[in-house]
Amino acid sequence: MEVVMRADAKVRVESGTESSPRGPGCSLRHFACEQNLLSRPDGSASFLQGVAEKSQERLIRNTCEAVVLGALHPRTSITVVLQVVSDAGSLLACCLNAACMALVDAGVPMRALFCGVTCALDSDGNLLLDPTAKQEKKARAVLTFALDSVEQKLLMSTTKGLYSDAELQQCLAAAQAASQHIFRFYRESLQRRYSKS
Amino acid sequence: PSAGVKGITVEPLEYYRRFLKENCRPDGRELGEFRTTTVNIGSISTADGSALVKLGNTTVICGVKAEFATPSTDAPAKGYIVPNVDLPPLCSSRFRTGPPGEEAQVTSQFIADVIENSQIIKKEDLCISPGKLAWVLYCDLICLDYDGNILDACTFALLAALKNVQLPEVTINEETALAEVNLKKKSYLNIRTNPVATSFAVFDDTLLIVDPTGEEEHLATGTLTVVMNEHGKLCCLHKPGGSGLTGAKLQDCMSRAVTRQKEVKKLMDEVIKSMNQK
Numbered sequence: 001m002e003v004v005m006r007a008d009a010k011v012r013v014e015s016g017t018e019s020s021p022r023g024p025g026c027s028l029r030h031f032a033c034e035q036n037l038l039s040r041p042d043g044s045a046s047f048l049q050g051v052a053e054k055s056q057e058r059l060i061r062n063t064c065e066a067v068v069l070g071a072l073h074p075r076t077s078i079t080v081v082l083q084v085v086s087d088a089g090s091l092l093a094c095c096l097n098a099a100c101m102a103l104v105d106a107g108v109p110m111r112a113l114f115c116g117v118t119c120a121l122d123s124d125g126n127l128l129l130d131p132t133a134k135q136e137k138k139a140r141a142v143l144t145f146a147l148d149s150v151e152q153k154l155l156m157s158t159t160k161g162l163y164s165d166a167e168l169q170q171c172l173a174a175a176q177a178a179s180q181h182i183f184r185f186y187r188e189s190l191q192r193r194y195s196k197s
Numbered sequence: 198p199s200a201g202v203k204g205i206t207v208e209p210l211e212y213y214r215r216f217l218k219e220n221c222r223p224d225g226r227e228l229g230e231f232r233t234t235t236v237n238i239g240s241i242s243t244a245d246g247s248a249l250v251k252l253g254n255t256t257v258i259c260g261v262k263a264e265f266a267t268p269s270t271d272a273p274a275k276g277y278i279v280p281n282v283d284l285p286p287l288c289s290s291r292f293r294t295g296p297p298g299e300e301a302q303v304t305s306q307f308i309a310d311v312i313e314n315s316q317i318i319k320k321e322d323l324c325i326s327p328g329k330l331a332w333v334l335y336c337d338l339i340c341l342d343y344d345g346n347i348l349d350a351c352t353f354a355l356l357a358a359l360k361n362v363q364l365p366e367v368t369i370n371e372e373t374a375l376a377e378v379n380l381k382k383k384s385y386l387n388i389r390t391n392p393v394a395t396s397f398a399v400f401d402d403t404l405l406i407v408d409p410t411g412e413e414e415h416l417a418t419g420t421l422t423v424v425m426n427e428h429g430k431l432c433c434l435h436k437p438g439g440s441g442l443t444g445a446k447l448q449d450c451m452s453r454a455v456t457r458q459k460e461v462k463k464l465m466d467e468v469i470k471s472m473n474q475k
Contacts, residue, residue, distance in 0.1 A: 054299055055306040062438025066419065143434070153441025161314055162430045165451045172444055 028117075028130045028178055031097075033189050035105045056092060060099055063146045063156040069109040078108060089133040090118040092144045092158065097182065104190065113149040115182040118142065119171040121163055127170060129178050143168070145175045149183050152176040210416050217404055224253075224410070229453055231408045234461070236353065236468050238361045246362030246386075250354040253410065254344035256288075259336060259354035261362050265376065266333040268324060276323020276331035280308040282338045282351055289343035289411070300347075307435060308338065308351055311424050315392040315432035318359065322387050325367045330376055332364060345411040348422045348435070352394035357465055362386050390426040393461040394433075395454040397421045402440040407453060423454040427462060 064080065080102060082095050096116030103110060120131035120139035128135055136142050141161030148155050154172065163171075216223050226232070232253030241247035244260035268275055282304040286292050297305070312318070323332040336358065338351050363383040367376050398409035398417035409417060419439020424432045431451075436442070442450075 053306065054302045058299065058303050059437050064438070066438045066440060146438070148441050151441065151443070153443055154436065154447065155441050156438045157434045157436040159314075159431070159434045160310065162316070162426075162432050164430055165448075168431060168434065168451075169444060169448070172447070176444075 028181060029132075031182075031185065033097075033101055033185070035101060035189070035193055056095070059092070059146075059156055059158055060095055063096060063114060064099055064103065066155055067110045067112050067114055067148065068103065069111055072109050078103075078106075087133065089136050090116075090130050090144075092116060093118045093130070093146075096146050096156075101186065101189075104186070111150075113183060113186060114146050114155055115149070115179050115186070116144060116146050117175040117178050117182070118144045119175055121161070121167055121171070125167070127167075127174055129174055141167070143171050143175075145172065147176060147179045149179075149186075152179055209412070213400070213413070213416055217400060217406075222406065222413070226408075228404070228406045231457065231460075232410075234353070234464060236357050236464060238357050238468055238472055244358075245364070246358045246360070248354050248357030248361060250350050250357065252346055252350045252353075252408065254342050255340075255346055255350050255411075256342040257338055257340050257347065257350040257354045259338045259351070259358040261358045262335045262337075263332050263362065263364055264335065265325075266331055268328060268331040272320070273328040274324045275320035277333040278312050278318060278320070278323075278336065279333060280312060280336040280338065280355065281305055282308060282340070282347075284340050284343065284347075288340040292343075303437075304347060304351060307348060307422075307433070308336075308355060311352055311392055311394070311433055312355075315390050315424065315426055317356070317388060317390055317392060318386055319389065325376070326369050330367070330369065334359075334362070343411060345409045345414045346396050349394045349396050349408065352392065352424065353461060353465075356388075356391060356393070357468075359386055360388055360465070360469060390428070391458070391462050391465075392424050392426045392432050393454075393458040394422055394424045395450070395457040397423075397450055397453075399440045399442065405442075405446060405450065407457075421450060423450055425451075425454045425458045427458060429455060 068078065080099050082098060084091065093116030096114065100114050104113070118130055120128040120135055121141040122128060122138065123140050128139070131139060131142065139161065141159065141163040143157065143159045145154060146156035147153065213223070221227055235251045237249040239247060240249055241260050245263045246261040247259060249256070249258045266277060282301050284292050284298065284301040284304070286294055292298060323334065325331055336355055338354055340347060363385055366379045366382040366384070368379070370377050395407065396409065397405045397407055397420065398413050399405055399419035399421065400417055402418055406413065414420065420437065421442065422433065422435040426432060
């Protein structure tokens with residue numbers, strides 16, 4: 001199985017995403033998803049959450065490869081195309097979420113779902129989940145994690161900046177808690193979609 | 198464990214599993230043991246700084262050349278550090294001639310991130326005259342033999358080469374506005390931290406082994422690289438997909454990374470001391 005990634009980055013600036021309120025009991029910004037909006041591909045999803053680089057493509061690809069049951073589809077190529085509509089921070093995490101929802105929409109068998117969460121550490125050591133672009137720029141360190149849905153294990157991680165071991169564990173714990181919200185969202189949106197049809 | 202030689206070609210994973218069950222690996226190492234690390238500093242006389250690092254069979258050479266450049270308008274008091282990793286066909290049969298493949302690009306990006314995150318050199322130190330002249334350090338890393346764990350070898354080679362770089366003193370002549378280079382007066386770079394990379398391979402979703410060889414990387418279900426400096430701060434946690442890890446397993450990796458950082462720093466200090474004594 002070969003997972004090929006092409007991430008086009010045509011960014012359309014959307015105003016108002018910076019000031020959207022955070023949901024109650026959760027420090028992630030508001031997110032929404034629309035599935036099956038493109039007719040040509042087998043599955044598609046548009047994930048709105050508050051890469052054109054090879055390195056980012058490889059991270060996303062390797063995360064997908066870890067969960068997709070490739071052995072069930074030999075001699076098959078799965079192409080995931082991610083188009084950035086607008087970037088208001090936490091781009092990689094949003095890409096991961098979109099990739100997961102698209103794979104689900106396409107009916108690709110997976111051993112678990114995965115989600116992306118970004119944490120930022122500012123100069124005072126405060127933890128910010130799902131930072132905006134401005135917060136990311138000012139932060140001392142930005143950590144992006146991909147977690148699986150079964151045991152919230154760490155599938156992928158990429159970090160920028162300097163931080164200590166204790167801060168890493170703190171961010172990971174916060175990300176694991178936040179991932180529950182995202183997985184619940186996946187479940188609800190899929191239930192809604194299939195209850196209509 | 199007695200495993201026949203034919204085991205490795207017919208069923209490599211089974212062959213490895215038989216060793217891992219006994220908590221060791223086919224080359225006799227334990228799960229947390231690194232291969233023999235050797236470093237040779239200053240071997241390339243035409244470069245401003247160089248280092249050759251061998252991690253077992255994996256060999257990476259780093260050459261640093263310093264040139265003049267105009268600082269960019271949005272950062273007039275900063276110089277540049279430009280790393281480039283080259284994985285030529287001579288180091289492994291998996292690489293072809295032509296433009297850099299994905300592995301080389303990803304490794305170059307990794308080294309650039311380590312330099313940026315660890316602040317190993319403050320770019321302000323490379324500025325000669327704000328807005329007019331600054332140093333640009335071209336760090337070329339070439340792999341001569343690829344046997345796994347390229348990230349650790351590249352990071353170590355880069356650090357050692359940068360410690361070897363000597364920049365001549367540059368003064369701007371006020372009358373002619375030209376730079377005058379005094380080759381007789383050279384000074385070392387101000388290296389602020391010593392980031393050291395420790396790589397792990399994940400086997401069968403559970404077992405973590407340190408410093409994987411080429412064969413082990415191929416059979417692994419995931420990899421993890423931790424870059425730590427001497428203050429216990431992490432500048433990079435690179436885990437490009439692969440099997441999941443719990444927080445506890447990550448903690449074990451951190452402690453191994455701390456020990457490795459001390460080992461590497463000690464080795465480098467010894468080599469530099471022996472060079473300065475000559």
